[in-house]
Amino acid sequence: EIVLTQSPGTLSLSPGERATLSCRASQSVSSSFLAWYQQKPGQAPRLLIYDASNRATGIPDRFSGSGSGTDFTLTISRLEPEDFAVYYCQQFGTSSLTFGGGTKVESK
Amino acid sequence: QVQLRESGPGLVKPSQTLSLTCTVSGGSITSDGYYWSWIRQHPGRGLEWIGFISYNGSSYYNASLKSRLTISLDTSNNHFSLRLTSVTAADTAVYYCARDPGYYDTSGYYPNNWFDPWGQGTLVTVSS
Numbered sequence: 001e002i003v004l005t006q007s008p009g010t011l012s013l014s015p016g017e018r019a020t021l022s023c024r025a026s027q028s029v030s031s032s033f034l035a036w037y038q039q040k041p042g043q044a045p046r047l048l049i050y051d052a053s054n055r056a057t058g059i060p061d062r063f064s065g066s067g068s069g070t071d072f073t074l075t076i077s078r079l080e081p082e083d084f085a086v087y088y089c090q091q092f093g094t095s096s097l098t099f100g101g102g103t104k105v106e107s108k
Numbered sequence: 109q110v111q112l113r114e115s116g117p118g119l120v121k122p123s124q125t126l127s128l129t130c131t132v133s134g135g136s137i138t139s140d141g142y143y144w145s146w147i148r149q150h151p152g153r154g155l156e157w158i159g160f161i162s163y164n165g166s167s168y169y170n171a172s173l174k175s176r177l178t179i180s181l182d183t184s185n186n187h188f189s190l191r192l193t194s195v196t197a198a199d200t201a202v203y204y205c206a207r208d209p210g211y212y213d214t215s216g217y218y219p220n221n222w223f224d225p226w227g228q229g230t231l232v233t234v235s236s
Contacts, residue, residue: 092221
């Protein structure tokens with residue numbers, strides 16, 4: 001099973017700042033099978049990015065995804081108040097589907 | 109647009125069977141290329157994929173749950189269901205259903221292996 005390690009665990013930033021979230025895989029992941037989700041308290045996760053770099057429908061262009069192999073990044077170019085949440089990466093490979101442990105983006 | 113809603117008991121006794129239903133509105137569960145998943149989130153923790161069933165009834169399960177798990181389609185009611193036997197406290201979680209819209213290539217339909225949209229989730233507590 002591929003393990004996804006997200007860092008940092010918590011990111012304390014102010015609105016308008018840039019957020020860079022990391023997702024590292026224990027084995028190489030096909031870029032076609034790497035996604036990012038946003039989850040706010042009491043809500044279901046929402047798809048942000050699929051296939052490593054494609055924004056889902058309705059997702060603002062301040063969200064971008066990049067990376068390949070074992071290292072992937074979610075970038076929020078300028079944080080809006082509604083972006084403070086927990087972010088998860090997710091992969092499918094070697095017949096298993098796993099999520100990372102999440103990065104919490106909190107307001108400083 | 110497709111919407112999903114989970115339903116089922118909020119409390120299950122240890123060793124019994126957990127049964128949940130996901131009702132789909134705004135689209136048919138048998139539409140070509142759709143894959144229907146269950147995902148859970150233990151309290152205060154991350155996400156665990158449980159398994160999926162395809163538009164034509166093929167299922168694929170998380171290996172760690174496979175021996176206790178059944179996911180099925182009910183086409184007459186446009187919903188799909190989860191059945192998890194012999195539950196313990198470790199099965200206490202918020203259970204989500206979600207859709208994978210799938211993709212088509214020349215050899216057929218395949219899952220994308222990402223999820224959009226999700227249901228709101230339902231908390232299931234395993235306790236006597």
